Amino acid sequence: xxxxxxxxxxxxxxxxxxxxxxxxxxxxxxxxxxxxxxxxxxxxxxxxxxxxxxxxxxxxxxxxxxxxxxxxxxxxxxxxxxxxxxxxxxxxxxxxxxxxxxxxxxxxxxxxxxxxxxxxxxxxxxxxxxxxxxxxxxxxxxxxxxxxxxxxxxxxxxxxxxxxxxxxxxxxxxxxxxxxxxxxxxxxxxxxxxxxxxxxxxxxxxxxxxxxxxxxxxxxxxxxxxxxxxxxxxxxxxxxxxxxxxxxxxxxxxxxxxxxxxxxxxxxxxxxxxxxxxxxxxxxxxxxxxxxxxxxxxxxxx
Numbered sequence: 001x002x003x004x005x006x007x008x009x010x011x012x013x014x015x016x017x018x019x020x021x022x023x024x025x026x027x028x029x030x031x032x033x034x035x036x037x038x039x040x041x042x043x044x045x046x047x048x049x050x051x052x053x054x055x056x057x058x059x060x061x062x063x064x065x066x067x068x069x070x071x072x073x074x075x076x077x078x079x080x081x082x083x084x085x086x087x088x089x090x091x092x093x094x095x096x097x098x099x100x101x102x103x104x105x106x107x108x109x110x111x112x113x114x115x116x117x118x119x120x121x122x123x124x125x126x127x128x129x130x131x132x133x134x135x136x137x138x139x140x141x142x143x144x145x146x147x148x149x150x151x152x153x154x155x156x157x158x159x160x161x162x163x164x165x166x167x168x169x170x171x172x173x174x175x176x177x178x179x180x181x182x183x184x185x186x187x188x189x190x191x192x193x194x195x196x197x198x199x200x201x202x203x204x205x206x207x208x209x210x211x212x213x214x215x216x217x218x219x220x221x222x223x224x225x226x227x228x229x230x231x232x233x234x235x236x237x238x239x240x241x242x243x244x245x246x247x248x249x250x251x252x253x254x255x256x257x258x259x260x261x262x263x264x265x266x267x268x269x270x271x272x273x274x275x276x277x278x279x280x281x282x283x284x285x286x287x288x289x290x291x292x293x294x295x296x297x298x299x300x301x302x
Contacts, residue, residue, distance in 0.1 A: 026085040026294035029144065032165040034069045036062025039287075039298050042257055043078040044069065045237060054157040058237060059148065064157035071148030071159030075107050079145035081255045083294055084135045084169060091168040092131045092144060096122045097161050102151045108160040111145040122160055134172065139294065141255070185211040187295040190221060195286040195301035200279050202241065204231050204286035206270040209297065228291040231265070231272040232256055235282045241265060243272035250291050 030040030036047070044059040053064035057074030064070045069078055084090055092112040098105055103124060110117045112131040135142065144167075150159035193207035206229040210221035228250040233241035242258050243265040244251070253259075265272045276284075283302070290297040 026083040026139070027088075027167070027169040029082060029165055029167045030080060030296075030298065031061075032167075033067050034061050034163060034165070035067060038062075039300055041069070041078050041080050043076060043237075051156040054155075059159075060157045065161060067163060069146060069162040070157035071105075071108070071146075071150060071161075072157050073150050073153040073155070073159070075147065075149035077145050077147040079111075079143055081141050081143050082167065084140050084142055085294055086138055086171045087134075087136050087140075087173050089132065089134050089170045089172055090142060091170075092165070093128065093168065094130075094146075094165045095126050095128055095163045097126045098122045098124050099158055099161070100124045102154075102158045104151045105149065105160050106151055107147060107149040109147045110162075111143065111147070113142040126163075184214040185222075186214045187224075187290070187292050187297045188212050188221060189297065189299075190223060193286075193288050193299045193301060197284060200275055200277055202233060202274045202276065202284065202286065204233070204243075204272050204288065204301070206231070206245075206288050206290055207299070208270075209290055209292065224292055226270075226290045226292050228289075229267065229270060230256065230289040230291070231267070232258070232287040232289075233274060233276065233284055234287060235279060235284045240276050240279065240284070241274045243267050243274075245270070251289060251296075256289075 031038030041061060044061045045053065045055065046061050048055055048060065048063055053060040054072035057072045059069060059071045059076050059078050061069050094110065098121065105121055107119050108122055109119050110131055113133045115131050115133040117131065146162050148160045188210055189207050190210040191208040194205050196203040209226055210223045212221045213219040229245040230251050231243040232239055239258055239262050241263050245267040263274060263276065265274045285300055285302045288299040
């Protein structure tokens with residue numbers, strides 16, 4: 001598919017829906033509670049009720065069962081990548097169970113980096129499970145993934161349920177940290193991202209960012225420039241366009257599941273512009289990952 005860059009900022013009447021961004025730093029899982037509004041995980045639906053929650057056999061987060069990752073009749077993987085800031089022993093903790101009407105699921109596995117449970121059948125009562133691995137370099141990226149498929153190929157989310165995911169990171173190398181490292185800061189928005197579309201034309205702006213003291217919520221915000229801004233256009237859970245302010249150097253394409261068929265737009269003044277033929281009637285969202293010093297601020301707009 002060829003991409004035609006749409007350069008006219010037609011600011012006439014368009015409706016913007018802004019979903020509050022979720023911020024997560026290194027060494028932490030984003031949306032470990034599987035909140036349908038929390039984002040963080042790739043490969044699952046966050047919308048739909050009844051059978052439509054797992055439309056087409058896709059996994060669902062939070063709308064089939066609250067605070068639950070639920071799998072369906074297509075073998076699918078749901079994942080996120082976490083930056084581990086220091087060489088560490090890393091333990092993934094999670095709860096899992098099968099339904100009483102789908103006891104013998106065809107597949108369930110959990111993965112933490114190169115360590116995997118392999119396929120196993122969870123009980124129909126909630127089990128607490130864990131996986132442990134060790135990182136060896138600073139800022140190593142670990143992929144956390146869950147893969148599942150139900151037993152009877154029913155429409156809806158009748159496969160394995162996963163809840164309450166957390167990460168325990170224990171540094172393996174002692175380090176003398178300068179005093180200023182204790183002055184922790186959070187990456188926050190100083191102006192909201194926005195997303196405008198006109199038919200097959202899309203404009204996505206990353207907004208503006210700043211640092212605020214993690215200890216004092218009411219402290220002044222210091223404006224900062226992102227090291228990287230990544231944009232993902234998605235329709236029906238399929239990536240139809242992407243862009244990166246640093247050509248995907250800090251956040252590589254594979255983190256987001258971007259393959260070579262996806263049209264890549266240029267980023268100018270924190271804004272990406274696409275024309276994607278054949279999408280005029282499609283529901284399209286723009287996801288933005290703003291990266292600064294091992295913190296990522298994630299926004300999803302429709």
